[in-house]
Structures are given as C-alpha cells and as structure tokens.
Amino acid sequence: MILPIVAYGDPVLRKKAADIAPEHPKLEELISNMWETMYNAHGVGLAAPQVGLPIRLFVVDTTPFSDDEDLSPEDQEKLNGFKKVFINAKITEETGKEWDFNEGCLSIPDIREDVKRKPEITISYLDENFKPHTETYDGLLARVIQHEYDHIEGIMFTDKLSSLKKRLLKGRLEKISKGKIDVDYRMRFPNIKKGR
Template identity: 85%
Template sequence: MILPIVAYGDPVLRKVAKDIDSEYPKLDELINNMWDTMYNAHGVGLAAPQVGLPIRMFVIDTTPFADDEDLTQEEQKQLDGFKKVFINAKIEEENGKEWDFSEGCLSIPDIREDVSRKAEIVISYLDEDFKSHKETYDGLLARVIQHEYDHIEGILFTDKLSSLKKRLLKSRLEKISKGKINADYKMRFPDIKKRR
C-alpha cells in the first residue's frame, strides 16, 4: 500500500525517533508499504518519520544511481542492487574528507541543494529479521545512509545549508508545508491538516 509522504513542516520530521523491537505491530507490512511508497515516488531512500512514524527505521535501494555515467564502474557496481532495511541504526563513526553533492528529499519536493557530508561512515543496525550488523560504507552509499539517518534524528538536509541559503528557501519551504506544490506522489501537508 502506498502511504502519503509527510511534507516539510510536520512536527514528526523534527522528532528524534525511538528504537523498536521485533514485536512492533505489523512490521513486515510497514516495511512493504515503505518500499511501495518509496518506489512510487522514485526515491532511493525513505525513513519512517516521512510516513508519519517516529521510529528508528529506514529503507534504501540505490539501484537507480547505478546508471549514473559520472560514476566509476566500481561505484556503479556498489550501488546496483544495494537494497536494505535499517532498524535502530546508530552511526558510530564519520570519517574522511567532506564532499558536496546535490541532495533532494521526498518530504521537500522540487528543492535540491549541495550538502557537505563526510566520505565514510561506520554504522550498526538491525535488519528486518533483527539480525545485528556493523558495516562501513563510503561514497554515495554513505551519503544516502547519512541522509536517511538524519531523518531518524529529526534533521533535514536543509538544516545543513548556509544561513543565506536557508533565507532564500524560506518562502518555498513555507509553500510546501501549505500544500502549494505539485508532487507526483501522495503527500500529507501539516498546514492543511490544521485548517479542518
């Protein structure tokens, strides 16, 4: 089932999400719904807060990035078929030189900006079977994971922009929260909900 994606301005996007355990109600169904929702919106990652749930879970499938001709064959291979569920994730380390990349977000449609992030991360997490993992990622994989991880920490990519960029985007962000945007996927807008 395709769920509505929560738009910029909804308080759930600002909450530090809570850990869950294997007894979380209808977890398999939620994971399947998140995949459906993400693919429907042509995303490569989706965090639970983006569907209104303040829990520490996100899904990632970087396969669409594998077609990027600017990447090396090794990078393309790394991204192709990378599909994972991250539950109760914790970034243990961020290493390497920071680099800029144009990021967007399904909760903030039609806005893309260069964001600076560290090149490598070490992350511990549970998969959908609640098996424990600790892994190191770099490059675009690390970036996608960092972006989704920020969601479960209540952080948006726009928070990482300069104060000048934030001021320039302010009115566009306000329009998004009021639903004055044409997204080609189902969304839930915080400032529309309040008026009912």
C-alpha cells in the same frame, strides 16, 4: 499500500525517533508499504518519520544511481542492487574530508541543494529479521544512508545549508508545508488550510 509522505513542516520530521522491538505491530507490513511508497515516489531512501512514524527505521535502494555515467564502474556496481532495511541504526563513525553532493528529499519536493557530508561511515543496525550488523560504507552509499539516518535523528538536509541559503529557501519551504506545490505522489501537508 502506498502511504502519504509527510511534507516539510510536520513536527514528526523534527522528533528524534525511538528504537523498536521485534514485536513492533505489523512491522513486516510497514516495511513492505515503505518500499512501495518509496518506489512510487522514485526515491532511493525513505525513513519512517517521512510516513508519520517517529521510529528508528529506514529503507534504502540505491539501484537508480547505478546508471550514473559520471561514476566509476566500481561505484556503479556497488550501488546496483544495494537494497537494505535499517532498524535502530546508529552511525558510530564518520571520517574523511567533507564533500558536496546535490541532495533532494521526498518530504521537500522540488528543492535540491549541495550538502557537505563526510565520505565514509560506520553504522550498526538491525536488519528486518533483527539480525545485528556493523558495516562501513563510502561515497554515494554512505551519503544516502547519512541522509536517511538524519531523518531518524530529526534532521532535514536543509538544516545543513548556510544561513543565507536557508533564508533564500524560506518562502519555498513554507509553500511546501501549505501544500502549494504539484507532486506526483501522495503527500500529507501539515499547514494546509482546512476547507479547501
């Protein structure tokens, strides 16, 4: 089932999400719905807060990035078919010299900005079977994971922009929160005027 994606301005996107247990109600169904929702919106990652749930769960599939001709064949191969569920994730280390990359977000449609992030991360998480993993990722894989991880920490990519950039985007962000935007996927807007 395709779930509505929560738009910028909803308080759920600002909550630090809570860990979940294996007996979390309808978890398998939720994960399946999140995949369907993400693919429908042409995303490469989706976090539970983006569908209104303040829990530490996100999904990532970087396959669409593997077509990027600017990437090395090695990087294209890493991204192709990388599809994972991250539960109760914790980034334990971020290393290297920060680099800029243009990011967007399904909760903030039509806004893309360069964001600085460290190129390598180590993350501990549980998969959909609650099997523990600790893995190190770099490059675009690390970036997509960092972006989704921020969501379960209550952080948006726009928080990482300069104060000037934030001021320039303020009006556009307010319009998004009021639903004054055309999107081709289901969304839930926090500040939409009732009776429209």
